[in-house]
Each structure stands twice: as C-alpha cells, then as structure tokens.
Amino acid sequence: SMLVLLIVSGTFFLLWGWKKLGMKKSIFSIGAFLGLILILVSVFPKSLNRFRNIDKFQYDYENKSPLNHFNAEFNEKNWTGITVRLAIWNAVIEDVNWPNLIGVGSGDVEEGLNKSYEKRNFHLAIENNFNSHNQYLDFFLSTGLIGLIIFVTSFSALILFSIKTKNYPLFFFVVIVLLTMLTENILNRNMGIVFYAFLVSAFSSRQEVFKKNSIP
Numbered sequence: 001s002m003l004v005l006l007i008v009s010g011t012f013f014l015l016w017g018w019k020k021l022g023m024k025k026s027i028f029s030i031g032a033f034l035g036l037i038l039i040l041v042s043v044f045p046k047s048l049n050r051f052r053n054i055d056k057f058q059y060d061y062e063n064k065s066p067l068n069h070f071n072a073e074f075n076e077k078n079w080t081g082i083t084v085r086l087a088i089w090n091a092v093i094e095d096v097n098w099p100n101l102i103g104v105g106s107g108d109v110e111e112g113l114n115k116s117y118e119k120r121n122f123h124l125a126i127e128n129n130f131n132s133h134n135q136y137l138d139f140f141l142s143t144g145l146i147g148l149i150i151f152v153t154s155f156s157a158l159i160l161f162s163i164k165t166k167n168y169p170l171f172f173f174v175v176i177v178l179l180t181m182l183t184e185n186i187l188n189r190n191m192g193i194v195f196y197a198f199l200v201s202a203f204s205s206r207q208e209v210f211k212k213n214s215i216p
Helices: 002-021 023-043 045-051 081-094 106-119 123-128 135-164 168-180 190-204 207-213
Strands: none
Touching: 002 023, 002 168, 023 045, 081 106, 081 123, 081 135, 106 123, 106 135, 135 168, 135 190, 168 190
16 A cells, blocks of 8 residues: 555656646655655664565465564564465455355454454464455455445546546545555545545545536
C-alpha cells in the first residue's frame, strides 16, 4: 500500500500537477514529498524492515517466527508482509465452497478464516487473528460473487464519473484505493470507511464539477 501511494501520487503530480501547478511547482512538490520520505527513513530506520526480503515468496504455515515489522529486529526466518498474505490467500481460496454466489455473511467470515488457519497450523495468523488482507476476497467470502460484482461496479461508476468530469484528484484517489485493497481490508474498519467516504465526497463535490454537470 505504501508503494502504491508513492507511485500513484508521483504520477498524479506529473500528469495533473504539472498542468495545474506548473512545472516548477510540480517538481518542487515531488521533491518535497521524496525529501519527507528520506527524513522519515533516517529518523525511523527500522521502517525499512517492511521492505526487506521483498523477493521472498516461500512460506511454511507452521513457522512460529514473528513478522518482520517496522519496529522489530530483522530476521531471515521471520514472516514478511508478502509471505503472510500469500499464505492467507492460498489457505482461503483452497477452502472456498464453489460456487460461492451469496457468501457466508459478514459476521461469519472471521470464523471461516480461523478454521482455515487452524486446519493448517498457521500459528502466526491464529495468534494475530489476521483478516484476509484483500478487500475483494473479503467481499467475495461475505457476499459471494454477486456482492463482489456489485462492489466492483460501484467503483467502476466512480472511475467513469471522474473521467467524464475530468475530476483527476477523484480518479487518482479511487485508483489508490482500488490498488490498496489488493493487500489491505481498508473498509473493514470505521476509520477506513470514514476516510474513504470523506475524501470521495470532498473530491466529488468540487464546485466546478457541480457547475459543469448542473447538479443541485
């Protein structure tokens, strides 16, 4: 999700910012953003732990080592953000009852995940009560294929609206959310829902968009 934010934000400033802010201000904004990242990395060097062993894809469900997190000591045997997600996704997909058209309901997803973890002695996931770490997979499990299609369609409508109205801040924000949901369940928490709803509303209600489309 951090890499997605960096890549999409950089692209936004190059394409939209260059046109609206001008070349100098756009380059300055990107430089200031990168400078802030370098400062944060120098102040919090352990934050790089999250990106170490990023090319590691092999995992053992019964591995009892902890996760290489931001403020933890790095160890080659530890789980990484990538291996944890791969293990979760593989376990969940293997245990899906096909065809999954209506899902098990939002209240029973956690129980299903825990059964998959226990079945494989996935110690780390059991201890931390991990969710699916994929918003699309979570919607698929809870509401089935029908719910997932409705979910994706709602975001597609936002993308089309942003393109039609040339609302590039909204477009890039929705793209960030769509890509981030590949590895995070951002809509499973109140703060994620409030953050998403507030910014979509703010970007969608720009004054020039209202005027152009005659929205009361």
